Amino acid sequence: MEFTYESYIKLLKRLEDKGYQFAGYRSWEKKEKSVILRHDVDYSLQKAAEFSAVEREMGVPSTYFVLVSSDFYNLHSLKSKKYIRQIMDNGGEIGLHFDETQYDIRTEEELRDYLYREADILSGITGKETGAVSMHRPSEKFLSDNMEFGSIINSYSKIYFKDMKYLSDSRRRWREDVDEIVRQGAYRRLHILVHPFWYFTGFERDIKQTLKGAILNASLQYYDGLEDNFSSLGKEIRRDEIEELLRG
Ligand SMILES: [Zn+2]
The missing domain is CATH 3.20.20.370 (Glycoside hydrolase/deacetylase)
Structure with missing residues (x-):
């Protein structure tokens, strides 16, 4: 399956x-x-x-x-x-x-x-x-x-x-x-x-892809959580900078 x-x-x-x-x-x-x-x-x-x-x-x-x-x-x-x-x-x-x-x-x-x-x-x-x-x-x-x-x-x-x-x-x-x-x-x-x-919709991801996706996603969620608590976070570090790091 x-x-x-x-x-x-x-x-x-x-x-x-x-x-x-x-x-x-x-x-x-x-x-x-x-x-x-x-x-x-x-x-x-x-x-x-x-x-x-x-x-x-x-x-x-x-x-x-x-x-x-x-x-x-x-x-x-x-x-x-x-x-x-x-x-x-x-x-x-x-x-x-x-x-x-x-x-x-x-x-x-x-x-x-x-x-x-x-x-x-x-x-x-x-x-x-x-x-x-x-x-x-x-x-x-x-x-x-x-x-x-x-x-x-x-x-x-x-x-x-x-x-x-x-x-x-x-x-x-x-x-x-x-x-x-x-x-x-x-x-x-x-x-x-x-x-x-x-589980994913459309296509499956193997174990490494799934784990990697979850780990990277957690970084962004951490950023979003920080943003809710730390005013003007984007002035210090932008979300797309993190995304860039994750892509690399
Ligand atoms: Zn368990």
């Missing part, structure tokens, strides 16, 4: 054709044949919001897991809140993407405390109870523990891996042929992780 919006739309159509019903973490059990679509937002909320518009077109619900403790975006900024709102308006559910490496966690109790704290922060932003959590770079220990978090569904529970066919495009690589697996339609339950970061 190509890493384009168009290929993703084809995948969604094929899922539909094969009788899969799109479900969330709380609704899959009631469906005869279901697929949970999950997105981890590791770097760009903007990209996630863009991606959610594609799903809206298709009338497909999914869950976007966002980081609370990230250096890449600040959930409390106005811009981020706008993206979160867009995702929700497009039918996306917002879950917590929890990065345990941000803390010095020694016990399960501590992990729970930090996780609940982040879930609360997130719910303050979405205005909804945080219903599900996924782990960013989970430790071996976490994966083997099969922990539960009260009313927050742990998307790393065994049920989502053992009882479902799990497919992921992590590091921009499908471990298995997702198109083929959907075409065969043999599995009753699918759990698919898609990272919007890797």
Whole structure:
């Protein structure tokens, strides 16, 4: 499958054709044949919001897991809140993407405390109870523990891996042929992780192009952020000077 919006739309159509019903973490059990679509937002909320518009077109619900403790975006900024709102308006559910490496966690109790704290922060932003959590770079220990978090569904529970066919495009690589697996339609339950970061409209970019584009774009976003906070920034350094540097 190509890493384009168009290929993703084809995948969604094929899922539909094969009788899969799109479900969330709380609704899959009631469906005869279901697929949970999950997105981890590791770097760009903007990209996630863009991606959610594609799903809206298709009338497909999914869950976007966002980081609370990230250096890449600040959930409390106005811009981020706008993206979160867009995702929700497009039918996306917002879950917590929890990065345990941000803390010095020694016990399960501590992990729970930090996780609940982040879930609360997130719910303050979405205005909804945080219903599900996924782990960013989970430790071996976490994966083997099969922990539960009260009313927050742990998307790393065994049920989502053992009882479902799990497919992921992590590091921009499908471990298995997702198109083929959907075409065969043999599995009753699918759990698919898609990272919007890797997808573009029209043509795909390879891993290096994608990363390079994101890094260069971040420089310009930094400039724009500075401009909002530093009056007459253009007198000191112009945006096109940065663009020039980036082109070189
Ligand atoms: Zn992640």
